[in-house]
Amino acid sequence: xxxxxxxxxxxxxxxxxxxxxxxxxxxxxxxxxxxxxxxxxxxxxxxxxxxxxxxxxxxxxxxxxxxxxxxxxxxxxxxxxxxxxxxxxxxxxxxxxxxxxxxxxxxxxxxxxxxxxxxxxxxxxxxxxxxxxxxxxxxxxxxxxxxxxxxxxxxxxxxxxxxxxxxxxxxxxxxxxxxxxxxxxxxxxxxxxxxxxxxxxxxxxxxxxxxxxxxxxxxxxxxxxxxxxxxxxxxxxxxxxxxxxxxxxxxxxxxxxxxxxxxxxxxxxxxxxxxxxxxxxxxxxxxxxxxxxxxxxxxxxxxxxxxxxxxxxxxxxxxxxxxxxxxxxxxxxxxxxxxxxxxxxxxxxxxxxxxxxxxxxxxxxxxxxxxxxxxxxxxxxxxxxxxxxxxxxxxxxxxxxxxxxxxxxxxxxxxxxxxxxxxxxxxxxxxxxxxxxxxxxxxxxxxxxxxxxxxxxxxxxxxxxxxxxxxxxxxxxxxxxxxxxxxxxxxxxxxxxxxxxxxxxx
Amino acid sequence: xxxxxxxxxxxxxxxxxxxxxxxxxxxxxxxxxxxxxxxxxxxxxxxxxxxxxxxxxxxxxxxxxxxxxxxxxxxxxxxxxxxxxxxxxxxxxxxxxxxxxxxxxxxxxxxxxxxxxxxxxxxxxxxxxxxxxxxxxxxxxxxxxxxxxxxxxxxxxxxxxxxxxxxxxxxxxxxxxxxxxxxxxxxxxxxxxxxxxxxxxxxxxxxxxxxxxxxxxxxxxxxxxxxxxxxxxxxxxxxxxxxxxxxxxxxxxxxxxxxxxxxxxx
Numbered sequence: 001x002x003x004x005x006x007x008x009x010x011x012x013x014x015x016x017x018x019x020x021x022x023x024x025x026x027x028x029x030x031x032x033x034x035x036x037x038x039x040x041x042x043x044x045x046x047x048x049x050x051x052x053x054x055x056x057x058x059x060x061x062x063x064x065x066x067x068x069x070x071x072x073x074x075x076x077x078x079x080x081x082x083x084x085x086x087x088x089x090x091x092x093x094x095x096x097x098x099x100x101x102x103x104x105x106x107x108x109x110x111x112x113x114x115x116x117x118x119x120x121x122x123x124x125x126x127x128x129x130x131x132x133x134x135x136x137x138x139x140x141x142x143x144x145x146x147x148x149x150x151x152x153x154x155x156x157x158x159x160x161x162x163x164x165x166x167x168x169x170x171x172x173x174x175x176x177x178x179x180x181x182x183x184x185x186x187x188x189x190x191x192x193x194x195x196x197x198x199x200x201x202x203x204x205x206x207x208x209x210x211x212x213x214x215x216x217x218x219x220x221x222x223x224x225x226x227x228x229x230x231x232x233x234x235x236x237x238x239x240x241x242x243x244x245x246x247x248x249x250x251x252x253x254x255x256x257x258x259x260x261x262x263x264x265x266x267x268x269x270x271x272x273x274x275x276x277x278x279x280x281x282x283x284x285x286x287x288x289x290x291x292x293x294x295x296x297x298x299x300x301x302x303x304x305x306x307x308x309x310x311x312x313x314x315x316x317x318x319x320x321x322x323x324x325x326x327x328x329x330x331x332x333x334x335x336x337x338x339x340x341x342x343x344x345x346x347x348x349x350x351x352x353x354x355x356x357x358x359x360x361x362x363x364x365x366x367x368x369x370x371x372x373x374x375x376x377x378x379x380x381x382x383x384x385x386x387x388x389x390x391x392x393x394x395x396x397x398x399x400x401x402x403x404x405x406x407x408x409x410x411x412x413x414x415x416x417x418x419x420x421x422x423x424x425x426x427x428x429x430x431x432x433x434x435x436x437x438x439x440x441x442x443x444x445x446x447x448x449x450x451x452x453x454x455x456x457x458x459x460x461x462x463x464x465x466x467x468x469x470x471x472x473x474x475x476x477x478x479x480x481x482x483x484x485x486x487x488x489x490x491x492x493x494x495x496x497x498x499x500x501x502x503x504x505x506x
Numbered sequence: 507x508x509x510x511x512x513x514x515x516x517x518x519x520x521x522x523x524x525x526x527x528x529x530x531x532x533x534x535x536x537x538x539x540x541x542x543x544x545x546x547x548x549x550x551x552x553x554x555x556x557x558x559x560x561x562x563x564x565x566x567x568x569x570x571x572x573x574x575x576x577x578x579x580x581x582x583x584x585x586x587x588x589x590x591x592x593x594x595x596x597x598x599x600x601x602x603x604x605x606x607x608x609x610x611x612x613x614x615x616x617x618x619x620x621x622x623x624x625x626x627x628x629x630x631x632x633x634x635x636x637x638x639x640x641x642x643x644x645x646x647x648x649x650x651x652x653x654x655x656x657x658x659x660x661x662x663x664x665x666x667x668x669x670x671x672x673x674x675x676x677x678x679x680x681x682x683x684x685x686x687x688x689x690x691x692x693x694x695x696x697x698x699x700x701x702x703x704x705x706x707x708x709x710x711x712x713x714x715x716x717x718x719x720x721x722x723x724x725x726x727x728x729x730x731x732x733x734x735x736x737x738x739x740x741x742x743x744x745x746x747x748x749x750x751x752x753x754x755x756x757x758x759x760x761x762x763x764x765x766x767x768x769x770x771x772x
Binding site (some may be wrong): 317 | 531550553554555567569571574575578581582586589596639690692693694695698702703705706707709710711713716726
């Protein structure tokens with residue numbers, strides 16, 4: 001305890017170090033201001049992305065043939081086909097024209113039934129749907145996805161879907177014949193929603209190509225439904241069914257292919273519905289477009305990291321240079337304990353600097369983005385808190401790594417360069433776009449740069465396609481997994497430093 | 507505070523050269539510079555595939571990728587050359603022996619520049635050789651539209667020679683900063699920040715205009731434009747103009763370093 005106090009006193013009484021730590025925090029925030037600077041000329045005012053019930057940004061754009069249901073009730077319908085139109089990738093965006101299309105469905109195109117809290121984007125929902133390549137799914141509140149029957153529907157072999165609402169619970173069933181039903185799952189809707197919107201929907205997320213840096217092109221899907229059977233207390237409005245394009249176009253998940261638009265027709269007893277867009281959480285990659293993510297607001301971490309590395313290395317090398325180490329070791333003969341005390345001091349300071357800078361940077365960045373009309377991908381509060389605390393831990397681990405390398409190399413210049421080159425350089429190389437995703441991912445798995453994964457707030461969902469590669473901002477490791485890799489590096493360096501400090505003369 | 511006397515300058519250069527080549531650390535840094543440049547270049551050349559014709563890769567840039575890593579070694583050498591003297595107090599002896607402070611810095615710059623030029627040439631030649639041997643195996647073949655890497659090719663020669671100059675200029679930039687900042691640790695922090703922060707910011711900025719500006723102003727992205735041999739007119743900055751930007755940075759840093767060296771007590 002006394003050792004810890006002694007080391008803390010050393011740290012806080014050297015003006016340069018305190019200035020360095022405080023400066024690291026200020027510089028991080030300043031760097032963010034430069035990074036989000038904009039000449040205010042964003043061409044199309046980005047519409048705010050709607051947030052789902054969980055707080056995360058979502059796509060909620062689809063074609064909906066709906067009617068109101070008050071109280072309990074159910075809907076049952078067979079789906080006989082899901083077809084679609086894809087924009088010709090070569091003509092995407094530029095050439096246009098109705099000619100530039102081919103037929104086909106994207107793997108997560110959807111045609112099914114939906115119980116939704118309201119017609120507002122981002123409201124709570126439960127859906128049973130046929131998909132392009134993933135069989136029948138039950139999805140609810142954007143992030144939940146369960147598998148039902150496999151395979152695609154056809155007229156001979158339709159897929160029967162059923163949703164039943166009882167109080168706040170919605171239960172999904174599927175069947176191949178409309179007689180023997182299997183329960184796929186249940187979802188909860190808010191108790192406050194007495195009148196909900198129920199009906200048929202079609203959505204088609206954009207086609208994504210992983211090669212060539214990743215790009216996306218529009219897709220449209222058409223679902224063929226058989227006779228709809230309703231049970232329960234339905235509003236007796238004239239005509240009953242109403243068609244609606246939820247969301248102006250198709251959100252960030254693409255748009256209608258040239259020459260198509262959303263709509264519905266009745267065919268005999270059934271319906272044909274055409275739609276585009278997606279009901280899903282927003283992820284990164286080519287589909288994201290010009291929007292800021294929370295991790296972009298944490299770019300200042302790099303400045304803080306470089307400054308704290310300088311401070312942490314000097315915290316020990318200054319003792320070598322000034323010969324103070326001899327005295328320190330005379331008063332604290334247990335060398336390992338001295339090193340641990342130093343590590344605790346720099347780690348605490350670095351954590352405080354990192355967490356404080358991140359806590360200021362995120363709201364500040366959001367403010368700046370709004371002022372320049374850029375959309376921001378909101379994330380649940382828990383994820384944001386993880387990114388803030390994670391930034392603190394990231395800097396703490398880097399500071400310990402710096403301190404330990406300072407002991408091992410004894411030369412401050414070499415130690416600082418080693419730490420910065422090991423953390424920042426792999427990040428630059430991996431995200432710089434020169435390396436293909438294979439080597440880039442290995443860099444982010446093995447080097448201390450893996451620790452930056454803790455700042456990742458872009459989620460990865462199996463039911464949403466994008467390019468989950470470093471080129472679109474995805475780390476190969478999970479947030480805590482990546483931080484653990486950095487932690488292992490720090491621990492190894494600290495162990496090496498302890499051994500060397502015992503063996504060598506000061 | 508005199509100007510540069512030819513005889514005095516030559517003596518100063520000899521003194522700096524003695525310091526440079528007798529310190530063991532500098533020798534290892536120079537060896538590491540060659541190994542890292544060629545090693546990283548070879549690893550990238552062998553691992554970035556070109557599976558089809560028109561894969562859009564710049565094979566010259568790939569083979570010289572090691573420079574973006576090894577530049578830190580040139581920077582360390584430069585910082586130690588000045589910062590090391592402040593750390594040990596040798597700088598006072600140096601300045602007593604050679605009162606012309608401008609001469610001291612000029613001599614350091616000359617010796618350092620010459621050393622990095624020589625070692626950098628070896629490093630870049632080794633990278634080009636490694637690329638020549640490894641790139642065809644990764645798919646950079648005539649069938650895919652790539653001639654064998656050769657210095658007889660004009661743009662390749664420019665990229666290779668420019669990469670050597672890039673290393674020299676990064677060393678001079680670091681030397682100037684070290685003379686201005688004096689504390690070796692802080693100096694290396696400033697150099698690394700200056701090199702890396704521009705490209706890092708480039709990743710984040712969504713504004714295309716600003717993104718381009720960052721690539722034009724940053725010493726690292728602008729200077730490395732000298733390695734480009736493909737899609738030249740799509741680059742934010744031309745090869746020689748880019749290297750010129752880096753040279754400007756180095757000149758400003760040296761000027762600042764020289765001015766601070768003159769004005770302040772050692």
